[in-house]
Amino acid sequence: MRLKLLKTERLRTDWRFFFLTGLIIVLIIYIPLIILGGNVLLTIHDQLDGEVLSYVLTARHFFDNSIPELFDGVLKTAVTPPAPLMVLPYLFFPARVAFQVNYLLVALIAYAGMFFCIKEILNTRWIALCISVIFSILPFYSVYGLSVMGQPMLLYSFILLWKGNKYRKSFGIIALFGFCSSLVLVGYADLLIILVCILSLSIRNRKINMRMAAGFLELLFIYIIMNISLLKEMLIGDQGFVSHKSELVAASEPVREAFSNMLFHGQYHALPLQLIIVFAVVITFFVVISNFKYLGKKDQCYIYQFTILLAYAIFVALFYALWKFKPIVDIRNELGGLFTSFQVDRFYWTYPAVWYILMGYVLYFVSVLWNEKRLFVAGRTVQFFLVFSVALNVWNNSNIKINWNKLLDQNYSKSGYLTWNDFYASDLFDDIKSYIGKETDTYKVGSVGLYPSIALYNGFYCIDGYSNNYSLEYKHEFRKIIENELNKNESLKAYFDDWGNRCYLFSSEIPFQYYFTKDSQVVIRDWDINVTQLKTMGCNYIFSSIEIDNPDLVLEKKFETPYNSFEVYLYSVAGA
Secondary structure, eight states: OHHHHHHHHHHHTSHHHHHHHHHHHHHHHTHHHHHHGGGOEEEIIIIITTHHHHHHHHHHTTTOSEETTBTTOEEGGGGOOSSGGGGHHHHHSOHHHHHHHHHHHHHHHHHHHHHHHHHHHHOOHHHHHHHHHHHHTSOOOGGGTHHHHTHHHHHHHHHHHHHTOOHHHHHHHHHHHHHTSOIIIIIHHHHHHHHHHHHHHHHHHTSOOHHHHHHHHHHHHHHHHHTHHHHHHHHTOSTTOOBGGGGOOOOOOOHHHHHHHHHHHOBTTBOOOOHHHHHHHHHHHHHHHHTGGGSOHHHHHHHHHHHHHHHHHHHHHHHHHHHTOHHHHHHHHHHOTHHHHSOTTGGGGGHHHHHHHHHHHHHHHHHHHTOSHHHHHHHHHHHHHHHHHHHHHHHHTSHHHHHHHHHHOTTOOOTTEEEHHHHHOHHHHHHHHHHHOSOGGGOEEEEESSOHHHHHHTTOOBSOEEOSSOBHHHHHHHHHHHHHHHHTOHHHHHHHHHTOSEEOOOOTTSTTOOOOOGGGOOEEOOOOOOHHHHHHTTEEEEEESSEEOOTTEEEEEEEOOTTOSOOEEEEEETTO
16 A cells, blocks of 8 residues: 555656646647537637648649649649648548648647756756646647647757767657648758757767757758758749739838837737736746846856746847837838748747746746745745736637637637638538539639638639739739729728738729628629739629629529628629
């Protein structure tokens, strides 16, 4: 009996117990993702309306060099998946299942990566448990793979290499990160940070850390292999192809506002929800600096690390603000090319990992400085309040809370979110296919009041769509269709001409609105498009979620189902 109690006590103090406890908590939290299936509520912007299709179309044409359904046929670089390896589930499962598999994998890797990262840095079990669980429920975009949520895992692998431990494990983790993250979105930043760390350590130790250098070269090699077509296109061109990004015009922001927003709120693609953490970190910084001489060498070393991370966080916000500073933006626009199209300020994609590791340091320093008997209770109270406040803030802004609400109330909805089944509406579009009665590759469609990604997902060939790298020639030809509508609205005109990733059939009557429900009661009464150009580009039908009063469009039929929130008016283009 005593031996059994000893084994139980050892398990409770063992890292495995804490790790498995957190893992179970994360799995319980993500139960709605599994139970709701196609009825899970998902972010529309930059996910359902765009990036999901990069995986679906890449899987659909895995062995091809082009995507025939989009525009007039585009190179695969027009829909490059941010996490190449995460295309694989789309090859073997229905798209919805593949998406949810990837979502859960990213959450679990985020948890495990942060847990082991905190373990290696601070060697504190309960801090690792708390920080990693909170980190795993941040409102991340799973379509970006490990670009944001895999940062702790990448850091953990290089810490192991720096310590000279577990080479195979480290190189395996680096490979996983490279295949499941984006060079363009954050990989370049990771490579630069790793290189700076290697050089700094080499100067300090007067020799190169060959293990870390090997890890750096491994990651670089993987990125080159996975992005060879894109790199070739960016650096030396590809058979006369000119990207629409050559016309991109960078926009400026007020420096003070940009700096403040980034430092205290982050950016929605990599949202740390760090406001509470920022204040806790700043207060802790001044407290530990004032007590520096009273601490041991290990804790002083932690203070150095803490200070470097805080300085990096401030640098990222400052660099972001300066990159948006109008005089610098004017120079970038003057130079053109990569200076305008490449967002080199995306170091903020590392922000979530940085701020939650900083929070780990805060919790650790409170334990050290408030560990005396008379301060012990106060210290634990401060730690509990910080963990609870941050966790509550993350929970209230998380995608998971939204889906717990959906699980408890099937009628629950939230602006900016739709379920997979509702958004892509496969049954509804199957009815449209049957009504048209022709193979989808024999005609083309355009969408109004609907995201073109919906038609693309359902196998239609579309003249419109979302792409960050299609041909400039196509943009110019497409612009002829909507030129009169763009001239009615300067913001819409600048949006298309200066950016153009959304190559949509815009209407000045519904600017920047891409989705309408059945009860919207909106009618487009003066859609002044160039129908001749529309027909020239091969468009035969228009899918619209609202009525369009235009003599050149013939209403064929209205389609709806009881369980979809929108309806589709099918218009044929006269003479097409």
